[in-house]
Amino acid sequence: MSALVEVRDLTIAYDSIDRSVLALDGAELTIEAGESLAIVGESGSGKSTLGMAIGRLLPPEARRLNGDLIYEGRSVFAAGDEEVRSLRRDKLGFIFQSPMTALDPTMRVGRQVALAAGGRPEIADIAALLERAELSDPERIMRSFPHQLSGGMAQRVVIAMAIARGQRLVIADEPTASLDASIRDRVMATLSRLRRENSASLAIFSHDLRMVGRHADRIAVMYAGRVVETGPSAHVLRFPAHPYTRALMAGAVDGARRGVRLEPIPGAPPVVTARAENCAFAPRCSARQSLCFERRPETRRVHDRIVACHFAERVLAQHHVGINEPSA
Amino acid sequence: MIAPVVSLSEVWVTYRGGLGRPGIDAVKGASLEISASETLGLVGESGCGKSTLGKVCLGLVRPSLGEMLFCGERFGHLRKRRGQLAVVLQFPEWALNPRIRCGRSVEEPLVVLGAHPAERRRRVQAMLESVGLDGGFAERFPGQLSGGQRQRVAIARALITEPRFIVFDEAVSALDVSVQAQVLNLILDLQTQHGFGALFISHDLAATRYLSRRIAVMREGEIVEIGSRDQFYDRPEHPYSRSLLDADS
Numbered sequence: 001m002s003a004l005v006e007v008r009d010l011t012i013a014y015d016s017i018d019r020s021v022l023a024l025d026g027a028e029l030t031i032e033a034g035e036s037l038a039i040v041g042e043s044g045s046g047k048s049t050l051g052m053a054i055g056r057l058l059p060p061e062a063r064r065l066n067g068d069l070i071y072e073g074r075s076v077f078a079a080g081d082e083e084v085r086s087l088r089r090d091k092l093g094f095i096f097q098s099p100m101t102a103l104d105p106t107m108r109v110g111r112q113v114a115l116a117a118g119g120r121p122e123i124a125d126i127a128a129l130l131e132r133a134e135l136s137d138p139e140r141i142m143r144s145f146p147h148q149l150s151g152g153m154a155q156r157v158v159i160a161m162a163i164a165r166g167q168r169l170v171i172a173d174e175p176t177a178s179l180d181a182s183i184r185d186r187v188m189a190t191l192s193r194l195r196r197e198n199s200a201s202l203a204i205f206s207h208d209l210r211m212v213g214r215h216a217d218r219i220a221v222m223y224a225g226r227v228v229e230t231g232p233s234a235h236v237l238r239f240p241a242h243p244y245t246r247a248l249m250a251g252a253v254d255g256a257r258r259g260v261r262l263e264p265i266p267g268a269p270p271v272v273t274a275r276a277e278n279c280a281f282a283p284r285c286s287a288r289q290s291l292c293f294e295r296r297p298e299t300r301r302v303h304d305r306i307v308a309c310h311f312a313e314r315v316l317a318q319h320h321v322g323i324n325e326p327s328a
Numbered sequence: 329m330i331a332p333v334v335s336l337s338e339v340w341v342t343y344r345g346g347l348g349r350p351g352i353d354a355v356k357g358a359s360l361e362i363s364a365s366e367t368l369g370l371v372g373e374s375g376c377g378k379s380t381l382g383k384v385c386l387g388l389v390r391p392s393l394g395e396m397l398f399c400g401e402r403f404g405h406l407r408k409r410r411g412q413l414a415v416v417l418q419f420p421e422w423a424l425n426p427r428i429r430c431g432r433s434v435e436e437p438l439v440v441l442g443a444h445p446a447e448r449r450r451r452v453q454a455m456l457e458s459v460g461l462d463g464g465f466a467e468r469f470p471g472q473l474s475g476g477q478r479q480r481v482a483i484a485r486a487l488i489t490e491p492r493f494i495v496f497d498e499a500v501s502a503l504d505v506s507v508q509a510q511v512l513n514l515i516l517d518l519q520t521q522h523g524f525g526a527l528f529i530s531h532d533l534a535a536t537r538y539l540s541r542r543i544a545v546m547r548e549g550e551i552v553e554i555g556s557r558d559q560f561y562d563r564p565e566h567p568y569s570r571s572l573l574d575a576d577s
Contacts, residue, residue: 042504042505042506042507043475043504151374180373180531181373181531181532181533181572182531182571182572183373207504207505209505247506248505251506251508251509252505252509253505253508253509253512253532253534253535254534256537256538258557258558258561261516262509262513262538263509264506264507264509264513268474268476
């Protein structure tokens with residue numbers, strides 16, 4: 001496998017009138033061709049900024065201070081206007097949280113899908129595309145306006161549009177958060193199947209750990225603008241190597257065992273205003289040492305992970321609290 | 329025997345249709361009881377009538393058929409029930425006026441009840457403390473708080489009159505995983521402390537299971553299963569409950 005996307009030491013600040021806040025503080029990540037990667041973290045951890053940066057879709061007040069983002073060997077930030085347009089149109093597919101805001105309310109679904117597919121597609125082609133997204137009765141759906149569809153159906157239309165040109169990478173930002181719990185899994189399954197059929201990569205940005213565990217090959221955990229742990233999803237969820245990942249799992253209600261009280265992470269995530277010269281998680285960490293306040297943990301390889309923690313080996317060896325672990 | 333805080337027997341709610349259109353039965357013959365210090369979970373897909381049932385329990389919607397009793401009595405006029413009921417919604421922004429300081433928002437229900445100003449200030453301080461916010465938050469505006477802090481303020485406002493019954497309608501759905509855990513633990517602790525009965529409406533079975541002793545599953549306006557929490561950790565009976573559980577795990 002070769003890297004499709006490489007994020008190198010990317011630092012992005014949002015400027016407001018009185019101060020600037022770092023949304024990304026030296027984030028490092030690679031997305032391999034043909035893999036599904038989940039990026040998890042609390043709100044404010046920088047996951048949406050990272051997702052949008054791949055398509056250079058950041059708002060004007062965002063400023064790149066350092067680092068680069070490489071898509072298929074070319075810098076996204078150095079690309080010209082036409083190159084960025086072609087990147088967004090032909091190479092990336094976007095799926096957002098709410099399908100209703102992604103679709104044009106004034107245009108029939110069939111026409112929107114045709115625009116996304118490009119050229120002059122036959123009606124039968126569009127119908128086939130919708131059918132691949134597991135929408136029954138595609139003729140009726142093509143004639144409909146978005147408001148006439150249910151949330152799940154509308155999200156399937158968005159999925160169909162995101163793969164219509166055989167995009168190499170689909171970026172899904174909380175793709176199922178606005179959907180009903182009972183259909184979330186089916187919509188995710190459709191998305192995963194289509195991705196495999198097209199042998200495209202999928203980047204899921206989410207905080208739903210359980211969903212992510214089932215649909216992603218690898219997981220990247222973000223905290224305070226950095227990627228703090230990356231590894232195969234089953235291993236990361238079961239045997240976290242970063243204390244933050246472990247705390248996240250202990251606080252997740254869907255992993256709660258009967259009669260066991262949840263342990264929320266104490267405190268709140270920090271607001272980063274300058275490059276952190278120590279570990280940003282240290283004030284909330286249960287395994288912290290004085291070193292954590294003195295030196296910034298660089299990302300390094302530990303077994304099958306890439307972790308940014310001085311004591312990753314110790315955390316990994318300590319105990320295995322995982323979401324799927326039966327009670328002892 | 330002490331009467332349950334809320335009891336519904338064979339409640340139907342029909343929303344009238346427009347000209348020439350048939351009405352919709354949002355709730356079809358629902359019966360349930362919620363006692364003091366007990367949380368009943370209510371799960372189901374969107375549009376199944378969960379929120380309508382919540383409104384019936386709050387006395388905001390009159391049943392078209394059937395009976396709703398509050399503490400063993402007929403519900404009567406809403407005005408009579410001031411301070412006895414409360415609701416916490418999905419987005420705390422819906423409960424807090426953005427231009428009023430949080431302390432004042434929490435105090436308001438007491439003003440309506442006509443409590444003495446010194447008494448009000450004391451109780452607001454105590455309540456903010458018990459939801460884990462220090463006194464300084466009273467002077468802040470909702471916009472200066474994080475989502476989890478805002479939801480705590482909304483819960484403080486709901487609890488300030490020491491109501492007997494609270495409806496949590498998707499109260500943790502919009503919160504982050506770690507904040508969710510904080511708020512769920514807060515609800516558990518406050519219930520032990522104040523002994524209110526609660527209806528926890530959610531489409532998130534995991535959160536509901538964590539908080540409730542019993543869980544009711546609703547589908548297309550009907551309660552298809554009511555069972556103990558354990559049943560929902562193991563094996564629910566109704567096939568629909570099973571599909572909800574499978575979708576979730």
